Amino acid sequence: GENVEQHPSTLSVQEGDSAVIKCTYSDSASNYFPWYKQELGKRPQLIIDIRSNVGEKKDQRIAVTLNKTAKHFSLHITETQPEDSAVYFCAASNENTDKLIFGTGTRLQVFP
Amino acid sequence: GAVVSQHPSRVICKSGTSVKIECRSLDFQATTMFWYRQFPKQSLMLMATSNEGSKATYEQGVEKDKFLINHASLTLSTLTVTSAHPEDSSFYICSALTTATLYGYTFGSGTRLTVV
Numbered sequence: 001g002e003n004v005e006q007h008p009s010t011l012s013v014q015e016g017d018s019a020v021i022k023c024t025y026s027d028s029a030s031n032y033f034p035w036y037k038q039e040l041g042k043r044p045q046l047i048i049d050i051r052s053n054v055g056e057k058k059d060q061r062i063a064v065t066l067n068k069t070a071k072h073f074s075l076h077i078t079e080t081q082p083e084d085s086a087v088y089f090c091a092a093s094n095e096n097t098d099k100l101i102f103g104t105g106t107r108l109q110v111f112p
Numbered sequence: 113g114a115v116v117s118q119h120p121s122r123v124i125c126k127s128g129t130s131v132k133i134e135c136r137s138l139d140f141q142a143t144t145m146f147w148y149r150q151f152p153k154q155s156l157m158l159m160a161t162s163n164e165g166s167k168a169t170y171e172q173g174v175e176k177d178k179f180l181i182n183h184a185s186l187t188l189s190t191l192t193v194t195s196a197h198p199e200d201s202s203f204y205i206c207s208a209l210t211t212a213t214l215y216g217y218t219f220g221s222g223t224r225l226t227v228v
Contacts, residue, residue, distance in 0.1 A: 032215065034216070034217070041203070041222070041224065042221070042222070043205060043219040043220065043221050043222055044156070044205075044219055046216070046217075049216070089155060089156070093217075097161075098144060098161075098209050099146065099158060099161060100146065100158070100207065100217055101158060102148075102155045102156045102157075102158075103155065104154075104155050105154070105155050
């Protein structure tokens with residue numbers, strides 16, 4: 001089955017700096033790659049997603065890139081703000097099973 | 113947008129008792145529901161997939177007799193933790209596959225289960 005690895009596990013940045021989180025996946029059939037932000041005790045909140053027919057997608061300060069050949073995708077947050085502090089998860093799914101498999105998570109801390 | 117209502121949000125039960133968690137899709141038909149478990153400071157681990165009208169499929173290592181899943185209608189899926197033990201204490205969350213408008217996943221708000 002699908003296995004999603006995520007790095008780093010923790011990331012501390014200064015306000016205004018950029019943050020990059022990277023994920024790799026194992027199942028070549030995976031074709032949908034969402035990123036979630038989760039605050040303590042809350043449901044995951046979708047912040048951006050990308051499908052396998054696209055290499056990059058941007059939404060204001062957030063961007064995601066996908067390299068299907070290498071089976072990895074990355075989240076880029078620019079001009080970070082303290083309110084960006086949370087745990088971020090990448091995930092992958094494929095149209096055969098629709099199972100959404102999560103990465104191990106990254107705790108992002110943005111210091112003022 | 114699509115909404116999944118999950119209840120209860122918190123539950124405390126005694127060891128050996130059973131607890132039922134409900135997830136309802138409020139404005140769409142959830143033909144497929146996924147159930148996850150999340151321990152503190154860990155990721156969401158997929159437990160099982162339920163499809164309306166058929167038996168749930170469980171991930172490796174998840175006891176199907178302990179975690180009973182019922183998906184009797186297109187708007188309701190339930191997870192029952194039977195004979196709960198302290199090690200079952202966790203955050204349980206459901207996720208419905210939404211395909212009506214755009215392919216994606218809608219999460220319930222989660223249930224914090226504490227077994228004492």
